[in-house]
Amino acid sequence: MAIDRRRLVRRHNPVITSAHPTEVFTVGNGDAALTVDLSGLQSFPEVHRLRPDPLRVPRDGLDALPEQRPRAFDRDDFQIPLQTQSGWGWYETRPTRPLELAEAETTHATERGPVPYLDRMGLQRPGDPIAPEFTAGAWFHYNPRRAHLGRLALVRLDHPGPLDPSIIDDALTTLDLWSGRVDADYSVLGHRVQVTTVGDPDADRFAVQVRSSLLAEGWGVAWVFDPQPDDLAPFEHPLEETTSWEARSPQDWIARRTVEATAYAVHVTTTGELREHGPDGVVAATDRPELDVVVALRPGPAAFDRTERSTFTDVCSAAAEWWCRYWENGSAVDLGDSTDERATELERRLVLSQYLLAVNCAGRTPPAETGLTYNSWSGKFHLEMHWWHAAHFALWNRGALLERSLDFYHRSLDAARETARHQGYRGARWPKQTDPSARESPSNIGVFLVWQQPHVIHLLELLHASGRDEAFLRRHYPLVEATATFMADVVAERNDSFTLPPPLIPAQESYLAERETTADPTFELAYWSWALAVANTWRERLGLVEDPRWRRVSEGMRSPTVLDDGTYAAVATPPFLVRKDHPSMLMAYGWLPPTELIDPSIMSATLDSVWEHWDLQSSWGWDYPVMAMTAARLGDLSRAIDGLLMTSPKNVYLNNGHNPQMPGFLSLYLPANGGLLAATAHLVAAHRDGAALPPGWSIVAEGFESVRADSLDRGLAGAP
Incomplete structure (x- = not known):
């Protein structure tokens, strides 16, 4: 029906x-x-003005973890301006003296020699006093502002x-x-x-x-x-x-x-x-x-x-026509025949998330984590979050809304190539936090992240899987080539395998203090292997010979570290596992399709361990979709649904569909909404592939047929 x-x-x-x-x-x-x-x-406006909570706002204004005080969720702690x-709409302030971006650089010793990173911005909120040696880093971090x-x-x-x-x-x-x-x-x-x-x-x-x-x-x-x-x-x-x-x-x-x-x-x-x-x-x-x-x-x-x-009538009519097409032409999930009392809430979250993401995240540039509602991190966008904001558009048969933002990567390609060249690498290194200029923002954490690098390949592959022609491949292949070239160059070779060497901070940002020694995070190892294989598949589709370096690195990434309890470590160096922030090792099997690097039985034990022992007070809104995607990939739809609806102060959805995270700073968090939709697409695909729903649940899904099943279920090119 x-x-x-x-x-x-x-x-x-x-x-x-x-x-x-x-x-x-x-x-x-x-x-x-x-x-x-x-x-x-x-x-x-005064009712809705943000009231910062000094113990919970990230101290570097970017992504250092705030102090966490255990407490139940209280809607009265939050405001949405x-x-x-x-x-x-961006502006820059005028500094009191001329500033150079190089003032924010520190040179770090690496296996391949000295490499400069823009990490001199100090740990401070915007209103705190800033030491003179960090003035340039702070200014370039906060400017421009939306x-x-x-x-x-x-x-x-x-x-x-x-x-x-x-x-x-x-x-x-x-x-x-x-x-x-x-x-x-x-x-x-x-x-x-x-x-x-x-x-x-x-x-x-x-x-x-x-x-x-x-x-x-x-x-x-x-x-x-x-x-x-x-x-x-x-x-x-x-x-x-x-x-x-x-x-x-x-x-x-x-x-x-x-x-x-x-x-x-x-x-x-x-x-x-x-x-x-x-x-x-x-x-x-x-x-x-x-x-x-x-x-x-x-x-x-x-x-x-x-x-x-x-006129008002003109605008009202145009909006009604556009939104009608949006709802009728995309995918849809109806849980109305379910008897589980939680189904209504999950369906509500799904519908409201589709609206919020179209309003906030479907523009010509990647969005801020609070979209166009108000500024978080000066209104800048975080490219490691772009997947969370926009991948669902491809998975829910609305890929054209994701394509709107792809020109940003083309406009930014020269800047990303220059960043790589300045650090001594080939290809293009994409920034973490940026603005329409594509200039990297100085940060104690952001400049050491790498998991945003393969995202453009992942997003493009999702679009191709949902039905794009050769012209699409030819137009966007330069992004794939430049990205893969950097990825294959940044690794280090040891004992006939390839590693991701320090300085590095994984998607689980708890490793700030160890950034000079951290290596080989489980998720990033699998992501490198998968994305480089996909990059060579793009060459095959275009009639080009494969890149042997990409294949060698893809097939030679070192295996992730397994702990004594039979679960995956977060990283291959001490401390091997910190049970707070993002459980990103789960993303290696669920968020990502299967690869030869990941053993499903070990990942199942890892999911059990996260479920039982993780500090949810320190989690973020997209961590629950991460758990759900891994469960769905393992065929456990009961746990996938439980993950999406897990009781946690970071997994609450307001009346308007927003997912608040931290009082005074993140009263909404759109990556969680995007993650919810992406995880539901995985759940639908697993059910379509034979996984059983738990008692009390009925899912009627439409519009997912144009997304190739192997983009969600069995993996893409290069996977077994």
Whole structure:
């Protein structure tokens, strides 16, 4: 029986009935997004402002593990800010003196000689004092930052400041997932107010319609330029922001906004009339009971053409059409016939995650870990997380949304080649934390990670498996070749096998202190073997002879270390296993297809050990999908489902589908949402391949047929 997709999606429409710091909805298109509160707009920013918890925020602003205090999950510890962000909206501060990136380098001794790494940025939060020797590293780490572009708010015409949510009574604010719009219905001072807010799927544009007699009582909708969120280091103050408005007609105003040297334009049109609001804002007002406002955003100071106008109806119709296609054409999973009471919650998480990832992670650059909702790590994106944000698009038959971001790798290829050359390697070395410039950010941890290197090969292979032609192969082969060349060059040969030598930090970042000695992490060994085999398969598909170095390294990677208890170690050097952070050794069999390096029976024992002994307080949201994928690969769907729904403070999904991690810093964590969808695709594939579901579970799945079964079940080229 075919899934009734409209019913499936809409039965999980989230609603808000009262103000809370985490109760927000986001509309957008992957390249620009706007997050709204109970009002259907961005009216109560103070309620949602982040309140940092100094004992839990990562001290280097990148990825050092915070201090962990055991406590149960409490939603009141978290806040999600009301911001408007885009893929192009970035700014840099002006340092007090000229800075050179080389000031952030340290030369490390390696087996092949001295190699420079950008690791001199010190361990500090943005607001902490920074030692002079770390000034350059800190500045290049935090800059550029993603900008908050402005805010759409319900306002009183005679009151330029934000309102208090106590003005709202009897509220029901709904995110209609099927049409991608927010509908709010509530009372203010005895007047019924109805608000609809929607994002344009094809442009950086947002539209709102307010219907209420309140409009005739001195109320309107304002576009407000808030100061940028204050995460500046002491030597970066003050931040310069300026605004100038051009009134082209009473219904059509354009702002030119600058944040330091960054300029952008905002085009506001309305069915009412526009007037100044506060020092920098503009407000739309009318005496009629209905008011439409459309706000368009554009990088640079260029003016909008006078013909560039779009109505609320235009935007609403375009969004409804786009979202209908999104839900109808992708894959779907219906758990409605299950009798296990947890099935409804898992289905809810799946539906909401599909929405959140399309809004936040389907743009022309890889996303930040908090997407376009608010800044984590200065809004920069982490390439080791790109798989988690976007692989599901290929696995759920929406590969075109992943392809949007592939041009970033092509634009960044020269920079990645230069990084490799500067360190003495061939090929291209991809950064860990970066921005549209592709410049690596200095870090005590990030520059020593390597597991992002094969990701572009993995993502491209998933897309090819879901049905891409030879033109796709030819277009993207340069990325495969440059990546594989670096991977085959960075290894060291010992006793007729290849190792991943120090300095190195594995995906399990607990090995910061041992980075000068850590070698051969289990997951990365398997990833190197698999990805280099796939790279040669791409050559075969294109009629090229195989690269003998790639084959030799792929087949010669050393076997992972096995502990005395018969489980895989995390790394091959002391301390061999630390039971906190990511259990990344599981990724070698589950997240990855089978390879000759990994013994399924040893991996099964490793999964048992993680299940029983891991410190879940220190885990992250995508670790539960990791456990689920390994269980699914082993054919244990009962444990796979248990992993996805495991009770843990890091595995909670809010009303809006977000997965909070750390108060004051990570109130949402989109890699967890992407991991959930990827793991479910593995679960569906294992079930399709004969694995039994546990009692009480029924899965109806559609749209996964175009993903080749061996991309999930039996491995890809080079696997047994």
